[in-house]
């Protein structure tokens with residue numbers, strides 16, 4: 011089997027790897043229908059997160075169950091399933107509180123940019139669709155696996171409420187789907203912060219009511235203007251830099267909430283400054299598993315089309331071009347066909 015392996019900065023190779031097989035009795039083996047490249051894959055690709063050894067890449071996946079371990083009871087061969095980047099037993103206390111990405115049995119998935127994938131804790135991690143999906147639905151279901159689930163968590167963590175104003179910082183795939191989530195959760199006004207015309211267009215399709223092109227303090231000033239000097243009720247931080255985090259905190263009204271899902275890189279918060287903002291902060295690795303059944307339902311019924319974030323589709327053996335296109339911001343998100 012051939013899959014994507016990252017060797018170092020901008021050195022991604024499509025090379026022979028051992029085919030995954032059942033190791034633990036709770037495992038499942040999937041034949042992937044589609045996989046993709048995540049914005050977070052760009053951190054090690056760009057050398058911002060160091061790569062200690064050649065690393066199989068990819069953690070977004072959906073496909074057909076080929077085989078399950080002896081202890082797997084709810085997932086069966088032949089089903090079409092979706093899972094998250096974090097495995098979970100879905101039974102421990104953290105899982106039952108809805109924080110499956112902090113499961114006591116959590117493993118972070120990797121190696122999904124390949125035709126076949128092993129998923130630990132299959133019963134707690136995977137959710138099956140009602141039947142086999144039509145081919146055109148697969149990009150929408152793949153988006154549920156991470157980017158939609160993460161954008162959704164950003165909106166929930168930011169406490170988006172019907173009739174309220176939400177701001178989304180970040181116009182990557184997660185931010186764009188944060189716009190969709192905020193709208194679905196009933197926000198009356200959704201302000202997307204983006205300076206890229208193609209991304210602004212998609213943000214509008216997903217329900218953005220306003221676009222702000224300014225960044226940093228100027229961006230905050232613009233949000234204040236649009237909210238009569240008050241600030242936003244809910245702000246979704248979908249980048250993970252110092253600038254984006256401060257932009258999110260300062261765009262929030264006193265008593266409002268920031269939901270942050272951008273993996274922080276060099277973010278430092280000053281206690282005193284935070285103290286006087288009166289802002290709630292909640293975030294972290296999204297517990298996508300909590301949202302999978304509902305989000306699959308929204309896709310299945312045709313109410314949402316989150317797969318629109320895939321603006322480049324390539325065969326898996328061209329994975330290196332997929333990374334380049336995202337790195338150079340020629341593509342929002344690359345879907346790979348095994």
Ligand SMILES: [Zn+2]
Pocket residue numbers: 098099100101102103104105106110112113114115
């Ligand atoms: Zn658990």
